[in-house]
Amino acid sequence: MPIGPVYLLFDDGTRALLHVDPDAQGTYGTHRGTLSLAEVLQADVGSVLRTNIGARVRVLRPSLEDLLMRVRRKTQIVYPKDAGFTLLKLGLRPGDRVFETGSGSGAMTIALAWAVSPSGRVVTYEREEAFLRLARENVTRAGFADVVEFVHADASQAIAGGPYDAAFIDVREPETVLAPLYAALRPGAPVAFLLPTTNQVQELLQSLQAGFTDVEVLEILHRYYKPNPARLRPEDRMTGHTGYLVFARREVEGWQEEEKPPVKREAEA
Missing domain, CATH: 3.40.50.150 (Vaccinia Virus protein VP39)
Known part of the structure; x- marks a missing residue:
């Protein structure tokens, strides 16, 4: 599971660095829909999530x-x-x-x-x-x-x-x-x-x-x-x-x- 910041790469090439508290609830709004914070916390590095409108998001480990x-x-x-x-x-x-x-x-x-x-x-x-x-x-x-x-x-x-x-x-x-x-x-x-x-x-x-x-x-x-x-x-x-x-x-x-x-x-x- 990702620990600390999570690097998000969207299917249109845009990027975001998301800081998620371990007890976070609710959603994270993006230009391609919303993501469940619970799903982000449970996702493995290298996995793919989908927003509420179906846009794909890669979950990656952030670089320095x-x-x-x-x-x-x-x-x-x-x-x-x-x-x-x-x-x-x-x-x-x-x-x-x-x-x-x-x-x-x-x-x-x-x-x-x-x-x-x-x-x-x-x-x-x-x-x-x-x-x-x-x-x-x-x-x-x-x-x-x-x-x-x-x-x-x-x-x-x-x-x-x-x-x-x-x-x-x-x-x-x-x-x-x-x-x-x-x-x-x-x-x-x-x-x-x-x-x-x-x-x-x-x-x-x-x-x-x-x-x-x-x-x-x-x-x-x-x-x-x-x-x-x-x-x-x-x-x-x-x-x-x-x-x-x-x-x-x-x-x-x-x-x-x-x-x-x-x-x-x-x-x-």
Whole structure:
């Protein structure tokens, strides 16, 4: 039986992400008729239901992209193209402890929770109480409430709960959190930053020189193609610049600058 959100694909190609309470009753209205919520709860993933007017609906498990793109938002969210690559670079696995600051609407929080579930933990800090409430609602609707701890706090002041295996930072001035972040991360732990402008990236790069290494800066462009085998071509619109990604690692303890290689002696005559 589906647990948490259910992804619905209608016979005309339209889609919907339905969040059904286990005790839900009544019907769900769509553009192709109504569905019994009891039937949706009883349906197996991969099955087909019919609305009251006979329209077919596939019941599917939502992808991580579905969960991210359908959150209720009051802030800019981290797009799947950036979230997916960030998860790869952070190397997250079930059981990891991850720190996040800048919860926003909770899209990236969902991605982090998805990666470390079911035995891991995400601790997310947010200064704006209204955003924190929204993030909590979205994470709960996505089914990851048990994995995430929400903290109404400013990470630049202090970060509790470490040591963390990785971190994701999405705030206006990330350089202000580097000192407490350094103290909260395990040695060698990866950290990712998302920034919209180049001047913010430059400021961060200056600050990362103390305590962080293995720094990379990049952006990801994402373009779909029309899936027509006879006339394959790009879509007219694409997701271009959404932000710059900066990756680094917390320096390991006791690291010394690499010694200069010894000067080779000339062979004696």
